[in-house]
Amino acid sequence: MKDKNKPTSLDIAHLAGVSQPTVSRALRDSPLVSKETRLKVQEIARDLNYKVDVNARNLRAQSTNTIALLIFEDDDGDAAFINPFFLSLLGSITRACASAGYDLLFSFQQLSQDWNAEYEDANKADGLIFLGYGDYTNYIKRIAKLDAQGAHFVTWGPVIKNQPGLFIGCDNVQGGFLAADHLLKAGHRRIAFLGDLSEKNPELEKRYQGYLKAHKEHGVAISKELIFSATSGEEQGYKAALNLLSSQHQFTAIACTSDLIAIGAIKALRASNLRVPSDVAVVGFDDIPIAEHISPSLTTVQQDTYEAGKVLVDSVVSLIKGQSVNSKLLPTRLMVRESCGTKK
Amino acid sequence: MKDKNKPTSLDIAHLAGVSQPTVSRALRDSPLVSKETRLKVQEIARDLNYKVDVNARNLRAQSTNTIALLIFEDDDGDAAFINPFFLSLLGSITRACASAGYDLLFSFQQLSQDWNAEYEDANKADGLIFLGYGDYTNYIKRIAKLDAQGAHFVTWGPVIKNQPGLFIGCDNVQGGFLAADHLLKAGHRRIAFLGDLSEKNPELEKRYQGYLKAHKEHGVAISKELIFSATSGEEQGYKAALNLLSSQHQFTAIACTSDLIAIGAIKALRASNLRVPSDVAVVGFDDIPIAEHISPSLTTVQQDTYEAGKVLVDSVVSLIKGQSVNSKLLPTRLMVRESCGTKK
């Protein structure tokens, strides 16, 4: 079954009447070999359908030409569910890897695993890309260890001063600002906020910063009683909105830190016979594919996943090459749809 | 930067006062080494945070412990778009790989590439899993070559007699039957069908077979004038529905070969001031995440992606081990929601 007798560089050497090292050089277009020899060798290689054995090459070169994309989860996370935002990142990361000449290893990880040992030490990958919403404080501890080990890795997440490791993320403050600013410009003055403000999720906290900033610029006071906690996910949004409703406080709009929360909130509003957007305007965050298709379509903040994937891959490649790289924020963009009431 | 001085089995050998082969054996729990030596070696390995170098191991063992998941596209495909159904498969495939002890390499492929050379010949992967809607006739030609080369691969797709290679797919005939049967039971007699019936997409053609079968069982004649072509994607569904509408033929329901087509069709119906489901009932196929969230929520045929991922991985692993594997159909399930009008 397995005896496919794959040709090796030595086979080519015999056929071409040269030595194995010459074959190796010729195939890599080394200027050390004469044009004549090079062409002959390459032709034979093509005829034999020869491919360099990556294991041998990697062993010799002590590198892997591979990047590992790791989606991590809280240890108690729902194993079947992948955050739709990460899925859209996946596509662009995959393409960026391909054009950078790297293979992509894909896996889910538990927060408790030893990532460095598993991938870089085992020479499975030259660098790592992490995606994950989870407990930030816990995650940072792991990261710090990785960083100390000299691993090459980049995380999609919040950019915070003095944190260990390299982070690429969207400008959450700007995103939160865009959403709130849009509602304020539309005349809303009492805008509820549904999101997680604990230190576990600094990204979401930054969106709240943007919410504050917009209020400040518009000279509108914040109503603390309109802030409700919701980690992520539809159910959380549903519950948070119910809490908001039962609090009896007045509001005309809701800003959410994720589309899933917004979707849950809309369901809760509907269940209470409130209409979106005529009674309450709603904005989300992420622009997951569903956002455009629900009814009313969801006004939300779009993160540039295409650019994000590119930057993530470029960053980790630079790290691998030993270049120094800085954390980076990517701009966000407001997608105005029906749920905020400013568009038909 | 790179001088991390990873420990090798030889380092452990020195520390343990044994030879390198003994370390290799001890770490693999070989019965050849005494319990005493084994424990000592394993302890030292743990202390040093030692990990076997997979490149060296693979080179020696001439295997890779890796499966490649390849999503292929027509050469002119939209590079940024991944079929949402494949994304849901991705999750279960990833987990199945992990529990089978394989790493997963992920990549997009053009139909014109030489997959065998790229992966198996280069010793990047022991086996391949293909996902893709595309030109089946063209694909089969490539597959035939792969098969002749003795590659280990499995495709998610239609199960057809005497085709080369190994296919795992859902029971499309059954799925198409379930959808049409449900509409017929609800009293619909003129049910339009939107899908691609060319030989390029046998999976979709099978769904049509199920549609026919249901009509036959119910003793309802097919109305050929209600069959319209739509390859996939929302726009195609939109256009096909417009064609259907402008044909002026009577109909009370539409069966679609994909959720995206159904979504496009619903938009077209709306644009023509027809209401779903009160004027026209619609059913889709795939149960992509959006299906549940649109309004009205979409009645559709669910494929068991969890089981599918597991079976795909199990199959390719069996192939790698040299066992013979048969193509297999997985059952489908009707998800009754609002768009068919039988549920509030």
Place this chain on the structure above:
DNA sequence: CACTACTGTGCATACGTATTCAGTGAATGA
């Protein structure tokens, strides 16, 4: 003509592991 520079090639070797084979000492059996 002698010396240097340069071009192209091959030799030897290393990457880290897993396996074949041979060998040691101890235990067993007669």
Place this chain on the structure above:
DNA sequence: TCATTCACTGAATACGTATGCACAGTAGTG
């Protein structure tokens, strides 16, 4: 006591590639 088996270990080697080094031949320089 000697032959035989057994349990364990180490020496040697191969997997296929890439690179430092030496070397041959040719061209260039004065």
